[in-house]
Amino acid sequence: MFKKLSQKVQVGVLAICSLATSITVILIIIFLFSEGISFLGMKPTEEGYVLAVNTKNNLNSISPELCKKVFDQEVDNWSQLGEKDMPIELVNSDQIATLYSEEAIGSEMEYLDTCYNDYVSKHVGVFAVMPKNYVTSKFKGRVVEVQENSIASFVRGREWFPTAKPIAQFGILPLLMGTLIVSLGAILIALPLGLACAIYMSEIAKKRRRKIMKPLVELLAGIPSVVYGFFGLIVIVPLIQTLFHLDVGETALAGSIILGIMALPTIITISEDALRNVPNAMREASLAMGATKWQTIYKVVIPYASSGITTATVLGIGRAIGETMAVLMVTGNAANVTLNYLKPVRTIPATIAAELGEAPSGGIHFKALFALGCILFLITMSINLYVNFVSKRRGVK
Amino acid sequence: MKAITKQKIVFSILKVMSFMVIAILFLIIGFIFIKGIGVINWGFISKMPEEGMLKGGILPAIVGTLCLIGGSMLFAFPIGVCSGIYINEFLKDGPLKRFMRLMTDNLAGIPSIVFGLFGMALFVNKLKFGDSILAGSLTLGILALPVIIRTTEEALRSVDDLHRQASYALGASKLYTIKKVVLPIALPNIITGLILAIGRVSGETAPILFTVAAYFLPKLPHSLFEQAMALPYHLYVLATSGTDIEKAKPMAFGTALILITIVLICNLLANLIRAKFKKK
Amino acid sequence: MIQIKNVNFYYKDFHALTDITMQIPDKAVTAFIGPSGCGKSTLLRLINRMNDLIDGTRLTGNILVEGQDIYDKKVEVEELRKKVGMVFQKPNPFPKSIFENVAYGLRVQGMKNETEIKDRVEDAIKKAALWSEVERILNNNATNLSGGQQQRLCIARCLAVEPHVILMDEPASALDPISTAKIEELVLDLKSKYTIVIVTHNMQQALRISDHTAFFYLGELVEYNTTHDIFHNPAQEKTKNYVTGQFG
Ligand SMILES: Nc1ncnc2c1ncn2[C@@H]1O[C@H](COP(=O)(O)OP(=O)(O)OP(=O)(O)O)[C@@H](O)[C@H]1O
Numbered sequence: 055m056f057k058k059l060s061q062k063v064q065v066g067v068l069a070i071c072s073l074a075t076s077i078t079v080i081l082i083i084i085f086l087f088s089e090g091i092s093f094l095g096m097k098p099t100e101e102g103y104v105l106a107v108n109t110k111n112n113l114n115s116i117s118p119e120l121c122k123k124v125f126d127q128e129v130d131n132w133s134q135l136g137e138k139d140m141p142i143e144l145v146n147s148d149q150i151a152t153l154y155s156e157e158a159i160g161s162e163m164e165y166l167d168t169c170y171n172d173y174v175s176k177h178v179g180v181f182a183v184m185p186k187n188y189v190t191s192k193f194k195g196r197v198v199e200v201q202e203n204s205i206a207s208f209v210r211g212r213e214w215f216p217t218a219k220p221i222a223q224f225g226i227l228p229l230l231m232g233t234l235i236v237s238l239g240a241i242l243i244a245l246p247l248g249l250a251c252a253i254y255m256s257e258i259a260k261k262r263r264r265k266i267m268k269p270l271v272e273l274l275a276g277i278p279s280v281v282y283g284f285f286g287l288i289v290i291v292p293l294i295q296t297l298f299h300l301d302v303g304e305t306a307l308a309g310s311i312i313l314g315i316m317a318l319p320t321i322i323t324i325s326e327d328a329l330r331n332v333p334n335a336m337r338e339a340s341l342a343m344g345a346t347k348w349q350t351i352y353k354v355v356i357p358y359a360s361s362g363i364t365t366a367t368v369l370g371i372g373r374a375i376g377e378t379m380a381v382l383m384v385t386g387n388a389a390n391v392t393l394n395y396l397k398p399v400r401t402i403p404a405t406i407a408a409e410l411g412e413a414p415s416g417g418i419h420f421k422a423l424f425a426l427g428c429i430l431f432l433i434t435m436s437i438n439l440y441v442n443f444v445s446k447r448r449g450v451k
Numbered sequence: 452m453k454a455i456t457k458q459k460i461v462f463s464i465l466k467v468m469s470f471m472v473i474a475i476l477f478l479i480i481g482f483i484f485i486k487g488i489g490v491i492n493w494g495f496i497s498k499m500p501e502e503g504m505l506k507g508g509i510l511p512a513i514v515g516t517l518c519l520i521g522g523s524m525l526f527a528f529p530i531g532v533c534s535g536i537y538i539n540e541f542l543k544d545g546p547l548k549r550f551m552r553l554m555t556d557n558l559a560g561i562p563s564i565v566f567g568l569f570g571m572a573l574f575v576n577k578l579k580f581g582d583s584i585l586a587g588s589l590t591l592g593i594l595a596l597p598v599i600i601r602t603t604e605e606a607l608r609s610v611d612d613l614h615r616q617a618s619y620a621l622g623a624s625k626l627y628t629i630k631k632v633v634l635p636i637a638l639p640n641i642i643t644g645l646i647l648a649i650g651r652v653s654g655e656t657a658p659i660l661f662t663v664a665a666y667f668l669p670k671l672p673h674s675l676f677e678q679a680m681a682l683p684y685h686l687y688v689l690a691t692s693g694t695d696i697e698k699a700k701p702m703a704f705g706t707a708l709i710l711i712t713i714v715l716i717c718n719l720l721a722n723l724i725r726a727k728f729k730k731k
Numbered sequence: 732m733i734q735i736k737n738v739n740f741y742y743k744d745f746h747a748l749t750d751i752t753m754q755i756p757d758k759a760v761t762a763f764i765g766p767s768g769c770g771k772s773t774l775l776r777l778i779n780r781m782n783d784l785i786d787g788t789r790l791t792g793n794i795l796v797e798g799q800d801i802y803d804k805k806v807e808v809e810e811l812r813k814k815v816g817m818v819f820q821k822p823n824p825f826p827k828s829i830f831e832n833v834a835y836g837l838r839v840q841g842m843k844n845e846t847e848i849k850d851r852v853e854d855a856i857k858k859a860a861l862w863s864e865v866e867r868i869l870n871n872n873a874t875n876l877s878g879g880q881q882q883r884l885c886i887a888r889c890l891a892v893e894p895h896v897i898l899m900d901e902p903a904s905a906l907d908p909i910s911t912a913k914i915e916e917l918v919l920d921l922k923s924k925y926t927i928v929i930v931t932h933n934m935q936q937a938l939r940i941s942d943h944t945a946f947f948y949l950g951e952l953v954e955y956n957t958t959h960d961i962f963h964n965p966a967q968e969k970t971k972n973y974v975t976g977q978f979g
């Protein structure tokens with residue numbers, strides 16, 4: 055009786071443990087997405103500040119991206135914002151201080167609000183950044199709303215500048231591009247090398263040589279990414295700098311090379327498995343007809359293993375997309391929208407790693423980084439599900 | 452061109468490319484070994500960092516990494532093994548088992564920086580562990596879980612069913628059979644999983660960035676709730692953001708060498724165990 | 732004519748064939764019989780050098796096909812295999828279309844002319860008595876055919892290369908009786924043009940289709956004679972016991 059119960063308890067414990075991975079995945083989803091989604095709907099304005107214009111102006115709301123352009127004076131005429139043709143007059147507290155006399159402002163700036171009020175009401179072309187508490191019932195200007203973060207602004211924004219004042223920029227396009235071009239470059243390097251190695255190991259090399267190579271390839275997978283990053287920083291980066299006469303060697307190319315090396319073991323192991331799973335009968339059938347070994351490999355063996363090789367490629371890309379430290383160390387981390395491999399780029403994981411330490415917990419920047427995490431999670435999850443789907447359809451596993 | 456000539460050319464190209472892959476491995480390891488070996492001495496391993504980490508040793512980073520290995524394995528190994536046992540021995544083939552495996556695969560595929568985010572949100576912020584060895588160990592433990600579950604499952608699967616049937620035939624219960632017959636046979640391979648997980652955990656940087664790692668903390672940790680230095684993060688700091696990166700290079704090479712040595716030993720050990728018990 | 736002279740063959744330390752000497756006549760069917768593991772497949776695979784693919788094998792003695800020593804350094808193994816085709820125990824079509832399966836050998840030889848390929852493919856499938864069944868589905872995947880059809884497709888694939896010799900290793904053992912009958916019929920059909928060597932476990936089959944039969948036992952050639960004599964008038968006690976089903 056007691057024995058039965060104790061057995062039941064033990065099996066119960068095992069069962070609970072087996073839920074660990076599922077629970078973790080669910081928890082990851084909950085925590086990642088609760089922070090990430092709350093990023094949407096927040097306003098990227100500096101805490102405690104508002105934008106204000108003259109009441110004659112019709113502008114009601116403005117996108118963060120346009121707003122930044124106004125402050126950078128890339129946009130300097132109201133007509134560019136769909137208003138009347140007149141120059142935009144930017145003012146903030148510093149400018150007000152130069153425009154009004156010291157008495158008007160007060161020795162401790164206690165009348166700054168009156169000055170703002172005065173200036174905004176008198177100048178039609180004004181575009182002011184001012185403390186929120188100056189907006190009282192007496193205020194004669196009109197407050198312009200900054201549009202909330204949305205999926206569209208997040209995905210389409212061309213600038214990532216989370217500490218920009220007064221309007222932070224959270225466009226992931228440069229990060230997405232950076233991630234994609236670095237990963238693409240990595241796979242272009244890793245695929246030919248990895249496939250060649252897999253073919254050599256599975257089809258050409260003698261058993262003994264294969265037995266030596268296999269653990270070496272595994273070792274390549276075991277080297278920590280920070281060591282790859284270090285190696286890249288010390289060897290690859292200076293090499294690229296001198297080879298291409300660049301000012302800085304930290305480039306997308308450096309990231310691609312290092313990530314390519316890091317993706318090799320994934321590609322080699324999985325495609326070698328796929329090649330070795332090709333039934334020997336296929337090879338014999340081809341060879342018995344007088345095909346050479348190479349003809350057999352590329353006309354029969356590789357097509358037969360093609361879905362496994364695709365899986366290997368996809369997983370290799372997945373590994374490259376998610377890799378953090380090595381990329382952080384060698385790509386220079388400038389958020390450029392570029393296709394130039396000789397320019398610094400910044401990837402999504404590297405951004406999270408570089409900025410999370412400085413982002414105040416719970417703030418908009420912090421949440422934006424979690425939103426990046428969500429995107430990363432979704433990408434890798436789809437890759438996994440795809441691979442799982444494909445391998446199930448093939449009936450292996 | 453004759454097919455056979457073509458084959459000769461292609462095969463030589465393939466061979467050269469494969470050797471390049473192996474050459475890259477030796478290049479990386481050899482480079483770090485040659486540059487790092489001169490730095491390594493007893494003082495390097497046993498002293499605190501001094502003078503803005505340009506002198507002295509890396510003892511706190513080594514101890515920190517050992518704490519993280521210990522902490523994460525203490526958490527992940529039992530849960531992982533139990534999970535592997537349950538999935539492989541108790542679940543029937545079917546959607547539930549497939550789902551469990553899919554979840555394990557999914558967890559394994561999540562990038563390590565996402566683990567960092569998650570560890571920070573859950574352990575550091577929500578559970579209020581703060582930046583601590585506890586939070587770091589739990590984060591790394593979760594990351595190591597799939598490795599351990601997979602190897603456990605594989606180890607159990609490679610146990611011949613004859614052994615199980617022999618035990619059942621003698622009237623033993625399922626649990627008893629697993630404990631007394633299956634596990635002892637599978638143990639060496641399960642240990643392989645543990646070792647591989649240790650190798651993995653000791654080199655991970657992204658998950659500890661925001662859960663435990665301290666930039667400079669020249670003392671040994673006294674409790675689970677303290678921050679700690681760790682080898683991979685220390686290497687990152689030395690290589691990218693020290694006070695004087697040029698002068699810190701020798702220290703960085705030394706740290707990298709220690710890190711690689713740990714990984715090499717783990718790999719070697721795992722392969723040895725695998726090879727030894729495969730023959731039997 | 733295939734001449735096998737004092738052939739010894741080893742898998743690593745294992746002595747699989749001992750001192751085999753025999754001559755296989757042209758344009759006839761020769762059957763290899765014997766209990767499992769006696770080396771029939773091994774000898775068969777030596778004739779088109781398929782055993783080259785296995786590591787650690789060793790051969791002494793000579794095998795001559797049409798007067799040429801096939802293990803001579805000058806011989807290109809691909810050329811030999813074009814001349815000596817092989818059909819395997821389990822049908823092994825490529826997961827390609829029926830047409831591409833048969834065209835494979837031609838393409839491998841570098842044939843580019845599509846009309847010529849088409850003619851040769853059609854011709855080969857007809858010779859393999861499969862044309863009426865697949866005429867309309869040439870572009871379907873070959874793996875969707877029935878086992879018997881697959882095996883005849885493999886024979887067609889082999890014929891397309893226009894070999895002189897066809898080696899068959901238990902070509903019907905994985906098939907149902909009706910398919911087996913079709914294959915046997917086909918073999919009888921083909922023997923006017925090809926030299927056929929067939930391994931079989933089925934005594935009746937050997938009796939039905941072969942002209943000569945070789946009986947192997949533990950890596951040795953025990954007896955080799957006309958099929959009639961092997962079955963009705965065996966010289967060796969072992970042969971008699973085997974063909975009458977007393978062991979094996
Ligand atoms: N690749 C190999 N490596 C080592 N030994 C082998 C190999 N192939 C066959 N053998 C051995 O050589 C002997 C002859 O094998 P073979 O396949 O020629 O027999 P067989 O007469 O064709 O048998 P069956 O009727 O079962 O097909 C067997 O004892 C077998 O174990």
Ligand SMILES: [Mg+2]
Pocket residue numbers: 771772773900
């Ligand atoms: Mg055989």
